[in-house]
Amino acid sequence: MQRLRLTFSKTAAMRYTGHLDVHVAWERTFRRARLPLAYSQGFHPQPKIQLASALPLGFTSECELVDVWLEETRDLAEVEAALKPAAPPGLPIHAIVEIPLLSPPLQVLLRSADFRVTTPAPISADELKARIEQLLAQTEIKRVRREKSYDLRPLIEHLAWEASADGSHTILMRLAAREAATGRPEEVLAALGLEATPARVHRLKLILAE
Structure with missing residues (x-):
């Protein structure tokens, strides 16, 4: 085999x-x-x-x-x-x-995932960067998933703004992807106040345990 x-x-x-x-x-x-x-x-x-x-x-x-x-x-x-x-x-x-x-199975080895999120959100780069800084400064971000409350903050390992050539915003995220502890890009966008804005989400990398 x-x-x-x-x-x-x-x-x-x-x-x-x-x-x-x-x-x-x-x-x-x-x-x-x-x-x-x-x-x-x-x-x-x-x-x-x-x-x-x-x-x-x-x-x-x-x-x-x-x-x-x-x-x-x-x-x-x-x-x-x-x-x-x-x-x-x-x-x-x-x-x-x-x-x-x-x-071990891939699902057991998986630790984190990197995403690139592109959004035409009608806010300035400075405003979006300020929202990211405020979000990262929080010690707890309460969210609800499937009628259960959870803390999103420990699932965000990295979050940063990046300029896009077409004038839209690019947000780079590294989110936890462990069993029973998985961060979702759309929930991070919602925490940034961008839940109503269309976005393109692209997964860049899966990080496995050594």
């Missing part, structure tokens, strides 16, 4: 494709590439495919990770040559590496 880790993008063409559909897309891609997927045990065997983190609908990304198990060991160059042409246009593959079979 062999465990592979793929790094791939989710482009604008696939931004409204849900998490489960992305899972199915990878299963079909491996079938088209004629690579021998390994299956789980039990009455309803499923292909062993694990995505690191669900990307909300409408978001794009250049850093998605998926682990896939093969029934047989294959040369990585052979795998890459078979997979890249078979992958959907909206899920281009950037890298394929082999991972030890007993390495």
